[in-house]
Amino acid sequence: MRVTIENLDAHRGGRRIVTDVSIAVPSGTVLGLLGPNGSGKSTLLRAVSGIDAPSAGTVRYDETPMTALTRRQLAQRVAVMAQEHSEEFEIPVLELVLLGRIPHGRGFGRDSESDIALACDALARVGAGHLVNRSFSALSGGERQRVLFARALAQDTPVLVLDEPTNHLDIAHQLELLDLIRASDRTVLIALHDLNLAARSCDAIGVLHDGHLVAHGTPEHILDTDLIRSVFRVESTVVSHPDTRQPHFLFDSRSPQPAGRAQVHPLDSVQEGTTTR
């Protein structure tokens, strides 16, 4: 399913946070959103997934505007893994993952055997099968992230919106989660902070700076030392991975350059179905 964002503005706390963002995510591709703290990544993802209504602009799932979908129809299209979550309550892991099946259910009846099998399969895929009978509130940060990702997978939607899903994960679990995302064949919008993981795992990168989309394209095309300096104010050296040729950044120091919004790359588009890996 293709996700198209057109001229989107989003406000939070009475302030415009995201300004005039247009970006298309072709079906089955992974768009990584990068940007400094406070640049608007979460705000954009919340607007795209319908958690907060955009203040201007349109989001389409294939040809259908988000505004034409009921909550249930939207939840059948997009599963969200938010950055902050309030699931501190004592709920067994299996029940939490089964919440992902609600958009597909007929009401508040008993969970079907196939729903339970799907939930268990999702937990197994994220390496959390052994946690099935534990209480969510008693899990570590990384275990919680994996269970929440399992819930998103169990929702079985064509689109995943993931806000820093690798938080708290050790490097092996970060790679595992990103590889699962790649293998899922879904359309994915994912906010990440690790530029090297983003370059490795995303078909396209969108860079937000001060709420504006300042670069969009394949990692190889847009990620370079000028962009890193302009947007993140960090001096870096880029090397090419000896096997994959993907850009890999070595970070040197904070840049003395004063802050100012980058406008470093003309936006280019990523065609449906094309990947660079």
Ligand SMILES: Nc1ncnc2c1ncn2[C@@H]1O[C@H](COP(=O)(O)OP(=O)(O)OP(=O)(O)O)[C@@H](O)[C@H]1O
């Ligand atoms: N509920 C809110 N009320 C007021 N301002 C908010 C609210 N949520 C976010 N903001 C502000 O909006 C701006 C963008 O926040 P957002 O969380 O979208 O950034 P981000 O790029 O996801 O940041 P990070 O990398 O730190 O997670 C920040 O200045 C933040 O303080």
